Amino acid sequence: MKIQMSLLAIAIAFSTQAMADNNTADVDQTGFMNMANVGQTSRDGGSLDSSHDSDIDQVGLYNKANTYQNGVNHTIRINQLGGANKVESTQYSSTNTGIVNQTGVYNSVDLNQKSYKHLTRVTQDGFANHSESWQGASGSPAGRENTLVVTQTGAFNDSTATQQGSYAIARVTQSGYQHASDVMQTGEYNRARVTQEGRFNNSTVTQTGELGLAVVTQTGSRIDSTVTQAGANQVARVTQDGSSHDSLVNQSDANNTALVNQSDMLQYSDISQTGSENLAINNQSGYSNYAIVEQGGTNSDSLITQTGLNDHARVQQTGSGHSSDVLQQSGGFLSFVANRAHVVQSGAMNASSVTQTGGGNIASVLQY
Numbered sequence: 611m612k613i614q615m616s617l618l619a620i621a622i623a624f625s626t627q628a629m630a631d632n633n634t635a636d637v638d639q640t641g642f643m644n645m646a647n648v649g650q651t652s653r654d655g656g657s658l659d660s661s662h663d664s665d666i667d668q669v670g671l672y673n674k675a676n677t678y679q680n681g682v683n684h685t686i687r688i689n690q691l692g693g694a695n696k697v698e699s700t701q702y703s704s705t706n707t708g709i710v711n712q713t714g715v716y717n718s719v720d721l722n723q724k725s726y727k728h729l730t731r732v733t734q735d736g737f738a739n740h741s742e743s744w745q746g747a748s749g750s751p752a753g754r755e756n757t758l759v760v761t762q763t764g765a766f767n768d769s770t771a772t773q774q775g776s777y778a779i780a781r782v783t784q785s786g787y788q789h790a791s792d793v794m795q796t797g798e799y800n801r802a803r804v805t806q807e808g809r810f811n812n813s814t815v816t817q818t819g820e821l822g823l824a825v826v827t828q829t830g831s832r833i834d835s836t837v838t839q840a841g842a843n844q845v846a847r848v849t850q851d852g853s854s855h856d857s858l859v860n861q862s863d864a865n866n867t868a869l870v871n872q873s874d875m876l877q878y879s880d881i882s883q884t885g886s887e888n889l890a891i892n893n894q895s896g897y898s899n900y901a902i903v904e905q906g907g908t909n910s911d912s913l914i915t916q917t918g919l920n921d922h923a924r925v926q927q928t929g930s931g932h933s934s935d936v937l938q939q940s941g942g943f944l945s946f947v948a949n950r951a952h953v954v955q956s957g958a959m960n961a962s963s964v965t966q967t968g969g970g971n972i973a974s975v976l977q978y
Contacts, residue, residue, distance in 0.1 A: 634662065643672050645675070646666045648677050652680070662685075669691050679701045684704070691712070693715045695716070696718040702725075703724055706726075706728045708730045709730070709731045717735075717762075724746035725752035727754055731760070732760045734762045740767070743769075743771045759781045762783075762785075767786070767789045768791070771793045772793070775797045778797075780803075783806070786808045789811045791813045792815070793815045801822070801823045803825045805828070806828045809832075812833070812835070819844065820843075821842055823844070830853045831853045834857070841864045849872070850870075852874045855875075855877045856879070860883070860884075861883045863884060864886045866883035866889075868883060876897055879894060883905045885906045888927070897919045899920070907929045907930050911934070918949065919948075921950070923950075923952075925955075934953045935962070936964045942967075947969030947970040
């Protein structure tokens, strides 16, 4: 079956200028029972500067592509190889671009663009991968000039991305089996990068402020990461390698930095930064360690390093200019017994250093 177009696509392609101006649709299909529907209209019922372009190439069987373009200067490119792949694409307003390439079977893409000058590029190779994206919003402010790049290989991977602010960039790369990524960007100039390898990994990034940076790298299995950024100039970098880790980062106010490194198995990290210009670093290896940091003041630093088994560390900082360093490591016969450290700093310019080796050690530091 060389070319197949729906009655709707044919009707629109041969309509008068009142329905569409300078529209081009090129559909090439080779295989069996492929279907392409193309709808193109100009805003305000027709405009001399309208120019739409759709190019759909499908090889295989039972592939389906539905596109609708309304406005000015949109572009959509779809290329599907394999079987039972599906694309739904909707573009409104002006100068939006969507590019989709799918290889394999049962992959699906739902692409939606509103407002001005968005770019979405989705590449999927494998079985039953799914990408869903929204760029822009109705009303004012509508959001503009967002960029989304999604690459998925393997099976049953799922990416959801919503960009309702402006000038945001999100890159999602998933390889392996049954990963899930959810990126929400509603502020301005935010950056998010999510990389997942292995199986059963989950990442959620929410950016509602401006100039936020979130980088999440997950390698292994059954790993979870949640990054929430409000305010301005927040930085979160989460690197997880191994299995069954959990990381939470919550940032508000401005200029906070959170760095999380987890390896081996069953690490838990929770960083909450509600002040400004704070730095929190949690490094975890070994087995089943817990690290919790709460920073509510300004210009404080916290470093937690855990390399043993079942250790617990909690640091709470309010005020300004504090420094806390906690080191928990195994050594000796009782290393399997949990070490526990709790540091509370308020006021100004306090410094604390706690080192625990072995097991069963308890440290409590209160500085006012």
